Amino acid sequence: MVETDHGTRLLIDTPPELRVQLIANGIDRVDAVLFTHDHADHTHGLDDVRAMSVRRDGPLPMYGSAATLAGLARKFPYVFDESMRPMPGTSKPEGRAIVLTAGEPVQIGDATVLPVALPHGHVTVFAYRIGPLAYVTDAKQIPEEARPALSGAKVLVINALFRTEHPTHLSVQEAIRAAQSLGAERTYLTHLTHDNFHADLEAELPRGVSPAFDGLTVRVD
Numbered sequence: 425m426v427e428t429d430h431g432t433r434l435l436i437d438t439p440p441e442l443r444v445q446l447i448a449n450g451i452d453r454v455d456a457v458l459f460t461h462d463h464a465d466h467t468h469g470l471d472d473v474r475a476m477s478v479r480r481d482g483p484l485p486m487y488g489s490a491a492t493l494a495g496l497a498r499k500f501p502y503v504f505d506e507s508m509r510p511m512p513g514t515s516k517p518e519g520r521a522i523v524l525t526a527g528e529p530v531q532i533g534d535a536t537v538l539p540v541a542l543p544h545g546h547v548t549v550f551a552y553r554i555g556p557l558a559y560v561t562d563a564k565q566i567p568e569e570a571r572p573a574l575s576g577a578k579v580l581v582i583n584a585l586f587r588t589e590h591p592t593h594l595s596v597q598e599a600i601r602a603a604q605s606l607g608a609e610r611t612y613l614t615h616l617t618h619d620n621f622h623a624d625l626e627a628e629l630p631r632g633v634s635p636a637f638d639g640l641t642v643r644v645d
Contacts, residue, residue, distance in 0.1 A: 432533030442469030459488035462495035545592035580608035
């Protein structure tokens with residue numbers, strides 16, 4: 425979750441363990457959801473936004489590519505279809521789909537959000553540049569045309585699946601090289617598998633690169 429100095433809260437993706445993560449981190453409100461893509465490990469906790477959407481006057485804004493939002497509408501029609509009303513005395517999560525176009529920034533509260541298209545096998549995922557933060561997940565590479573939008577971040581969050589190469593994700597070494605080429609001041613590796621032990625990985629990473637962990641809070645000036 426990204427929170428601005430003025431209190432705008434943006435949730436990136438809704439993974440299956442979302443409810444547990446929200447409770448553990450004391451998060452009871454978000455202003456919008458940014459989806460990177462519609463794979464199950466990034467979206468199948470979508471129902472858990474119910475507790476936040478019912479407190480709003482209207483549906484929770486949910487941003488993503490046209491393909492991502494179409495996939496979510498097929499999997500979770502009750503979230504996006506306003507004609508599917510809950511029975512009296514019950515509730516349902518409500519989302520309003522807003523299509524983003526790669527390279528075109530959008531203003532959400534006081535946050536300027538720039539979606540950046542990256543390859544993930546046969547799928548295109550959205551990375552997000554939000555001021556001094558660059559958030560990259562499930563990318564296999566950083567194409568030349570995407571580099572200007574992601575370069576020079578104070579904090580880069582980037583996926584690093586294994587130490588060995590993978591056909592659709594960056595490896596640890598590939599993520600390190602990508603971070604160095606983008607010139608990030610601080611880099612946090614995410615999307616790590618259980619094969620990566622935190623202390624061992626931290627000991628072998630170069631200065632300025634760290635493994636992320638559940639509950640990590642980072643202040644970005």
